Amino acid sequence: MTVNPQAPPTFTGNKALQIEEALSFEIGGFDRTGVDFPPAEDRPNRLGGLGRDSDIGLPGLSEPETMRHFVRLSQKNYAIDMGPFPLGSCTMKHNPRLNEKIARLPGFADLHPLAPQACAQGALELIDTLAFWLKELTGMPAVAMSPKAGAHGELCGMMAIKAAIDARGEGDKRTRVLAPESAHGTNPATAVQCGFTVEEIPGDATGRVDLAALKEKLGDDVAAIMVTNPNTCGLFERDIRAIADAVHEAGGYFYCDGANFNAIAGKVKPGDLGVDAMHINLHKTFSTPHGGGGPGAGPTVLAQALAPYAPAPYVVRQDGEYHLVETPSAESFGRLTAFHGQMGMFTRALSYMMSHGVDGIRQVAEDAVLNANYVLARLKGEMTPAFEGYCMHEALFDDRFLKDTGVETIDFAKAMIDEGYHPMTMYFPLVVHGAMLIEPTESESKRELDLFCDALLSLAKRAKAGAAEAFKAAPVYSPRRRLDETAAARKPVLRWTPAKAAE
């Protein structure tokens, strides 16, 4: 423990604007509530003798206490609205407030999913319009709108592939899925959830799929490849069409992980690259808020060969009216969720797309790539880029520049916190030692990027100058310092209990 002599401990533990806050269970009372209701009538119930008599164990708080509780908690969070959030692969861009306003219009926010379709024509029109934008931007003929998140979209795409293979009578034969070593963890997890086995494709020296190695692994037992493009090293797969051709020749499908679509939206149509299925993270590319880990939305575009297997429901337009088809066709693989998908994300994403327009979306991709390359150019003198050449929307560094300093990637990241930044993605992709993946997005100004780069350069110099101890102690200015994750996992405490509080 290091004590700053200029910052003596306070009686309350508070540090001016940083105010400590107990759990709601330690503040509230069982008889207290922050909601007023009219009195209930005195009449017998019809609960069939299954009423709840015991204490539920949930204290309530008055409205001012509730407000203060959550506002104090909020002040312990870092957020895009406070500063750069350069998490590679996460696309932490500005979340426009117009989107929030649109999503809260009662016609969208207070609309029941099972309202008669005549009462929901505008909502169906919105879904259809967003679907049109997504199909046009990707150059794909069909889109399944219901997946609830990126990984759910992967599941959608891979289920469609599984159904197509089954329909060809090759279900028992084609059981392997290939994915690069650098793939997101969701890719192999998704493939296994669909009953496939997963094999890794090695990368080449330039950070891309090794085409020759891929071809060797292809055969008539391969169902699909799952490739992220631009890939998780922030690089465009130069051989992408050769990869697609090779897989197609072998009778397999090409699933593209669309997590990095922000780099090419409005510039390149994935459909032109031979993609058969791709999910789109509306919460990355199209600015719907990440909200502390969700909700997301993962509409999945499909090639003609996979379109018949798409899940229910979907919207069709006929005679100027919109119809929601809720019963899966005979060929469809079924249903991914109750109701129709993440409508609240659809409204926000369409609001963003219409605001930018196609000219703006192209500018977004260009600025995102420009910003990443600017960071790469400014930092490469002191830090070590993992690969040669330009990057796409994110710049990947390894930890060679920290060699023999005693400072590791995690220490470098924690020191960034004290400088007022959210760290970059660390230790991912797995193919790069001590990876640091920086995705600035288009939302950063040059001024903000210059300060960010200056701060990282100064950290790199300090690390090399032998400040390992200070790095190991970081962060010191955050609401909490490094937390003991090992203890948390060894003896998990996953809920508050009164017994524990009494100890």
Add this chain to the structure above:
Amino acid sequence: MRYLPLNDADRRAMLKTIGAAKIDDLFCDVPNDVLNASFDLPNHMGELGVERALGAMAAKNRAAGDGPFFIGGGAYKHHIPATVDHIIQRSEFLTAYTPYQPEIAQGTLQYLFEFQTQVAALSGMEVANASMYDGSTGCAEAALMARRITKRKKAVLSGGLHPQYAAVTRTNLELLKDEVVAAPVDVSASEDLAAMIDDETACVIVQTPDVFGNIRDLAPIAEAAHAKGALLIAVVTEAVSLGALKSPGEMGADIFVGEGQSLGNGLGFGGPYVGLFATRQKYLRQMPGRLCGETTDVDGKRGFVLTLSTREQHIRRDKATSNICTNSGLCVLAFTIHMTLLGQAGLRKLAILNHQAACKTADALSAINGVEVINKAYFNEFTLRLSKNASDVVDVLAEQGVLAGVPGGRLWPGDPGAENLLIVAASECTTDADIEMYAENLRGAL
């Protein structure tokens, strides 16, 4: 463009630093013939234009608050305190990422910990996760979890399970070539599920109140399942009911799956919602999804972290318990705030008001010729058997300004036995005037 801070002077200066002549030099790895594709899409638009265009779409929909409203079926209209929407729009919550850097994400982590405690208490279970996408996907994940625990490949679905939940579960299980045995549609909660459970059964999935609103006693089913080494998965689509009814944990459920939309989250045409997921301590390591746990920092102060991530895809990849990556963060926050405001005292009152509104509605409607209430025991939702096709009746009443409920034909298309069924939900939002207008119009339509 208002969302982009760079101007052309910035762009030129930055390209110079990079050493590139023009922007497309940075796209040099993209095949030339596909770069700068053309699109049949409009150019950018100001705020006012976007508001007009999307406002016009919103205006074509009939909001639940526009008149008498009685639709449920897995999504429920409740009043949301103003505090909820204010807090979830705070930048620090709205624009944060998954709390992978816990030192600067204690706000998110602490509310996840509070949420897990609330869900465990409501469901009567020992441990809850930090949420699933929604109730239906949680239901499928629960079936997959039961499969991992029991190493068996057969799931039994109650005929009172929401048909879309059943469809999602079936889609996920059949992909793995598992056997899914669905009981026939069971309007009156009279099925004998115990007879369907055998030594091959991994889980039996039962909803209470079921899709028709019947309150089900899970205890005998739990007993029958456990006797055969199977797990009971209890599904609750109306979270407010947990304030009035015996908890799934109390009745012996092994996994609880809930839709948390009713607390803090609007109808939103079906999403985003928030899946509640809880189980027994002994099954913890087979649970899908994120978990938040308590720990201390190097100064000994209490803090929270994401934990047991060795179950998850970003660590375990093809050996993960699920491919799930996101949770429903902001919807969790809305749920937690609403639940914190209510406390158990408020939740009980809310639940009683819901039940009484449903009783009153049922009494008023059942007095009409050609209307029969099917349920004996119900919470805030019940089912009518009408003398006519319920879809037609719903359409007629919608034109008269009353959203009357979910017709059987919507959930079981093509099933003649469901055609005349109408599932009706009431809540604290239902007024006496709403009920009167409903009864009057229904009388006219029959």
